[in-house]
Amino acid sequence: MSLPEIDAHLADGMAVGAAGGKINGSGCGGSFFVLCPGRGEQMQEFYQSLNLRADIVRIGQGVEVQQ
Numbered sequence: 001m002s003l004p005e006i007d008a009h010l011a012d013g014m015a016v017g018a019a020g021g022k023i024n025g026s027g028c029g030g031s032f033f034v035l036c037p038g039r040g041e042q043m044q045e046f047y048q049s050l051n052l053r054a055d056i057v058r059i060g061q062g063v064e065v066q067q
Helices: 004-015 040-049
Strands: 020-024 031-035
Touching: 004 020, 004 031, 004 040
Parallel strands: none
Antiparallel strands: 020 031
16 A cells, blocks of 8 residues: 555656665655665665655665574
């Protein structure tokens, strides 16, 4: 489930260089992610200019099991 505002924010991100996006969370105010390798700061500034919270999340190596 989505909201027109979230769909518009995702489309805006794609228009300024995001490679993809994903809605996350529960309806009526969840969150979304955009994939933008090498453009994190640019995308953060863009969404902040729309008065949205924008955090940069970096993908790591995942879970490692050490014995």
